[in-house]
Amino acid sequence: MEGFTPYFSVIIPALLLATASATKLNVPRLRLSYKDLLSTNRSSIFSGHHGQLSLTAVFLDEYRDRLFLGGKDVLYSLLLGPTSSESREIYWPPLPGNREDCIQTGKEPQTECANFVRLLQPYNRTHLLACGTGAFQPMCAFISVGHRGEHVFTMDPLNVENGRGKVPHDPSFPFASTFSGGELYTGLTADFLGRDSVIFRSMGERSTMRTETDQKLLHDPKFIAAHLIPDNDDRDNDKVYFFFTEKATEAGDREGAIHTRVGRVCANDVGGQRVLVNKWSTFIKARLVCSVAGPHGIDTHFNQLEDVFLLRTKDERNPDVYAIFSTISNVFQGFAVCVYRMADIREAFNGPFAHKEGPDYQWGAYEGRVPYPRPGVCPSKITNQPGKEFGSTKDFPDSVLQFARSHPLMWRPVFPALRQPVLVKANIPYKLKQIVVDRVEAEDGQYDVMFIGTDVGTILKVIALHSGNSLETEEVTLEELQVFKVPTPITSMDISVKRQALYVGSPAGVAQVKLHRCEMYGKACAECCLARDPYCAWDGSSCSRYVPNSKRRFRRQDIRHGNPALQCVDQNLSEDLDVTEDKMVYGTENNSTFLECVPRSPQASVSWLVQRDDRKEEVKLDDRVMSTDQGLLFRRLFHQDEGIYICHSREHGFTQTLARLTLQVLPGETVDELMARDNAGLSDSFKDRSGGNYRAWMPCSSYSRGASSSQMSQSRSWFKDVIQLIGPSNLPLVEDYCERMWCNDKLRRKHKSMLEKYRQAQEGARKARSKSSGERNRTPRDLRAQEGY
Ligand SMILES: *[C@@H]1O[C@H](CO)[C@@H](O)[C@H](O)[C@H]1NC(C)=O
Ligand SMILES: *[C@@H]1O[C@H](CO)[C@@H](O)[C@H](O)[C@H]1NC(C)=O
Ligand SMILES: *[C@@H]1O[C@H](CO)[C@@H](O)[C@H](O)[C@H]1NC(C)=O
Ligand SMILES: *[C@@H]1O[C@H](CO)[C@@H](O)[C@H](O)[C@H]1NC(C)=O
Ligand SMILES: *[C@@H]1O[C@H](CO)[C@@H](O)[C@H](O)[C@H]1NC(C)=O
Numbered sequence: 069m070e071g072f073t074p075y076f077s078v079i080i081p082a083l084l085l086a087t088a089s090a091t092k093l094n095v096p097r098l099r100l101s102y103k104d105l106l107s108t109n110r111s112s113i114f115s116g117h118h119g120q121l122s123l124t125a126v127f128l129d130e131y132r133d134r135l136f137l138g139g140k141d142v143l144y145s146l147l148l149g150p151t152s153s154e155s156r157e158i159y160w161p162p163l164p165g166n167r168e169d170c171i172q173t174g175k176e177p178q179t180e181c182a183n184f185v186r187l188l189q190p191y192n193r194t195h196l197l198a199c200g201t202g203a204f205q206p207m208c209a210f211i212s213v214g215h216r217g218e219h220v221f222t223m224d225p226l227n228v229e230n231g232r233g234k235v236p237h238d239p240s241f242p243f244a245s246t247f248s249g250g251e252l253y254t255g256l257t258a259d260f261l262g263r264d265s266v267i268f269r270s271m272g273e274r275s276t277m278r279t280e281t282d283q284k285l286l287h288d289p290k291f292i293a294a295h296l297i298p299d300n301d302d303r304d305n306d307k308v309y310f311f312f313t314e315k316a317t318e319a320g321d322r323e324g325a326i327h328t329r330v331g332r333v334c335a336n337d338v339g340g341q342r343v344l345v346n347k348w349s350t351f352i353k354a355r356l357v358c359s360v361a362g363p364h365g366i367d368t369h370f371n372q373l374e375d376v377f378l379l380r381t382k383d384e385r386n387p388d389v390y391a392i393f394s395t396i397s398n399v400f401q402g403f404a405v406c407v408y409r410m411a412d413i414r415e416a417f418n419g420p421f422a423h424k425e426g427p428d429y430q431w432g433a434y435e436g437r438v439p440y441p442r443p444g445v446c447p448s449k450i451t452n453q454p455g456k457e458f459g460s461t462k463d464f465p466d467s468v469l470q471f472a473r474s475h476p477l478m479w480r481p482v483f484p485a486l487r488q489p490v491l492v493k494a495n496i497p498y499k500l501k502q503i504v505v506d507r508v509e510a511e512d513g514q515y516d517v518m519f520i521g522t523d524v525g526t527i528l529k530v531i532a533l534h535s536g537n538s539l540e541t542e543e544v545t546l547e548e549l550q551v552f553k554v555p556t557p558i559t560s561m562d563i564s565v566k567r568q569a570l571y572v573g574s575p576a577g578v579a580q581v582k583l584h585r586c587e588m589y590g591k592a593c594a595e596c597c598l599a600r601d602p603y604c605a606w607d608g609s610s611c612s613r614y615v616p617n618s619k620r621r622f623r624r625q626d627i628r629h630g631n632p633a634l635q636c637v638d639q640n641l642s643e644d645l646d647v648t649e650d651k652m653v654y655g656t657e658n659n660s661t662f663l664e665c666v667p668r669s670p671q672a673s674v675s676w677l678v679q680r681d682d683r684k685e686e687v688k689l690d691d692r693v694m695s696t697d698q699g700l701l702f703r704r705l706f707h708q709d710e711g712i713y714i715c716h717s718r719e720h721g722f723t724q725t726l727a728r729l730t731l732q733v734l735p736g737e738t739v740d741e742l743m744a745r746d747n748a749g750l751s752d753s754f755k756d757r758s759g760g761n762y763r764a765w766m767p768c769s770s771y772s773r774g775a776s777s778s779q780m781s782q783s784r785s786w787f788k789d790v791i792q793l794i795g796p797s798n799l800p801l802v803e804d805y806c807e808r809m810w811c812n813d814k815l816r817r818k819h820k821s822m823l824e825k826y827r828q829a830q831e832g833a834r835k836a837r838s839k840s841s842g843e844r845n846r847t848p849r850d851l852r853a854q855e856g857y
Contacts, residue, residue, distance in 0.1 A: 095545065116577065126573045138185025160225075161182070169205070183201060186239070187235050206233075209223050234270060245294055248296045252272075254294070267286070292374070294309065296308050302449060305448050307334055310332065330482060336447060350445070358406035360488060392500050401495070405520070431479075439465065491530060502521035558572055568582060586613055596624070605625035606624035630719075651729050655734065662698075665698075679714065714729075
């Protein structure tokens with residue numbers, strides 16, 4: 069497939085079905101709540117000195133071990149040292165009068181007419197460059213941050229420069245920038261109305277460069293990222309790449325069609341001599357395709373770019389480009405992560421130019437003669453040969469510049485590696501917003517661990533596995549971390565491999581989150597192995613950080629298959645995991661009861677066996693006996709349900725016993741009898757009961773304080789309380805409950821004898837009952853009739 073793939077993206081039910089059937093696997097293996105993260109020191113939050121930070125810019129400075137933050141009228145510097153949590157603040161409001169002017173023009177005082185810091189870039193060895201919207205009057209300033217080891221953080225408020233072309237006026241407008249060689253490259257709208265979309269270069273010695281306005285090279289672009297990526301060892305070939313979404317003019321007159329682009333300019337572009345003066349003469353762009361094949365050859369396209377992460381490798385010319393895309397359909401919301409190789413991007417730029425002969429013609433590949441130097445090529449040693457001396461874009465012939473302005477788009481799109489996304493999510497109740505990736509060395513190879521930020525304050529930690537030679541990818545969601553207390557969109561993510569931490573920004577603040585916490589997976593080899601986390605391995609005694617090439621011999625890890633049977637065979641599997649202790653659960657006949665069993669991993673499936681007279685069989689499920697995510701629910705308990713219930717979980721072919729519960733069914737008549745008999749005798753043990761309000765249990769302290777005996781007018785039997793407990797939501801053992809209920813010894817003895825009496829009674833009833841089997845063959849249909857359905 070070459071050229072423009074059809075834009076038309078049909079909503080393919082097959083895609084939805086595929087994701088639905090794989091849901092069990094896409095469920096995160098471990099879900100950690102906000103509280104879990106804080107209590108285990110996995111995460112810590114900074115929300116500014118005055119609460120709401122309204123974070124709008126982050127710069128992670130690994131050299132200085134500092135995190136710089138920009139928000140609404142404020143800048144922060146945080147020390148990242150292991151012991152320090154020191155922070156400094158600079159108040160940076162709009163220039164005098166600008167806030168008032170902004171309000172005058174009808175803008176929102178709170179959300180628009182403030183200085184929202186959008187840019188924080190390292191400038192030189194002692195200073196950062198910061199730019200803010202300045203209440204619709206963009207401004208920039210240098211911030212003194214000192215040398216490494218110092219915690220300097222000051223700004224001269226008088227030394228402020230015009231920030232036009234460096235950040236947008238509107239705090240909500242998309243924007244991308246990169247700073248290189250003392251110059252700032254930006255992709256943005258550079259005017260008050262937000263209509264002048266440009267790629268700018270400013271600061272430094274050379275004159276400011278921008279995209280042309282009269283020839284439309286950009287169509288309502290939404291800039292996401294900008295990066296300088298060298299082409300080869302010749303620095304003259306350095307190029308700055310822009311990633312953005314724009315209106316797809318080549319898609320014809322289809323309303324709302326947009327495409328994602330990668331565009332680039334040469335860093336040494338200084339524009340033309342007679343045409344394109346101070347305008348880019350090397351700008352070209354190509355489409356980035358991210359799609360999944362559907363039936364009948366119609367692909368589903370993810371056209372809107374959400375975020376880009378450059379996974380840099382030792383070869384600085386060839387980072388992997390990770391990108392999150394979304395669909396723009398109103399009926400179907402889907403997200404995909406695609407990975408692009410620089411070689412494929414360069415190949416598209418070296419291929420044919422897109423061309424349209426005239427308004428009535430189709431788009432096609434340009435087949436005529438392309439002038440020399442080929443548009444998009446940087447002036448370098450290669451173009452500067454004797455006889456063809458093009459040492460600067462100012463030397464380029466007019467024909468080259470004319471061709472460049474009329475053919476900015478390449479004909480061939482860039483396809484992702486393996487021609488398909490590494491991750492697809494459809495029908496999820498949240499959006500994917502940000503991505504960072506860490507390449508992790510594991511026992512059986514390298515894994516790219518993706519950390520994906522959502523619009524609800526969570527982070528997904530995901531790996532994509534390729535099974536064998538097949539193109540199929542299996543995505544494994546290792547963890548879901550609820551980083552922010554309330555749902556809030558994640559707006560920035562930075563990774564520090566050095567600190568093994570993520571810095572996650574949202575309007576609510578910034579969180580430092582550790583990349584891994586291997587102990588959380590459990591205390592057994594099998595649990596560690598099932599986690600399939602490339603950061604973690606079983607070291608013979610615990611689940612801990614996997615360090616490649618370390619001298620330790622006992623390293624058990626199996627990311628690809630997660631097969632503990634193979635990895636942990638000599639590691640005391642059953643002893644560590646299987647539950648040996650039986651628990652008692654009481655239920656009342658004709659009432660409901662619940663046997664709790666929740667596997668540690670939501671990816672595991674649970675099965676129930678029941679054992680009676682040394683015979684084990686699978687529990688028959690129907691309308692009356694239902695398996696739920698939390699355990700086994702008996703909507704109405706029959707006497708013949710008695711038995712030992714065994715809960716098994718199964719994950720990746722690995723089975724473990726989670727619970728053994730002995731269910732005893734108390735016959736209703738006995739209950740009534742006992743209640744009647746013991747009402748008087750025990751009622752005084754509930755003297756501190758207030759009114760008729762039932763409390764599930766009472767801590768000893770409040771009980772022993774128990775004052776007003778007079779309040780206990782109605783006689784309530786302890787028994788009723790016991791029965792109350794045996795409901796779906798609250799099912800500790802009877803004894804456990806009683807332990808909490810009767811904290812003093814005297815009452816405990818009394819209670820024990822009661823319970824004994826009760827058991828005897830129940831045993832008698834059971835014997836009597838086993839003679840008659842009248843109730844045994846009841847069907848769910850009968851039941852429904854009884855329950856009044
Ligand atoms: C978390 O850190 C605090 C302070 O450094 C420490 O006292 C506490 O024990 C840590 N908690 C855990 C679970 O590691
Ligand atoms: C860095 O830039 C600032 C602002 O232009 C300047 O005042 C400072 O002297 C520079 N520092 C160094 C080390 O060049
Ligand atoms: C397994 O358990 C046995 C008995 O508890 C113990 O002697 C042995 O050292 C354990 N083996 C390992 C590998 O932990
Ligand atoms: C349970 O329900 C059945 C059918 O309604 C009834 O015959 C039986 O007596 C009930 N048992 C108790 C203990 O209420
Ligand atoms: C069933 O249990 C509830 C409390 O869980 C109790 O209020 C109700 O009386 C019980 N019903 C029977 C028939 O025992």
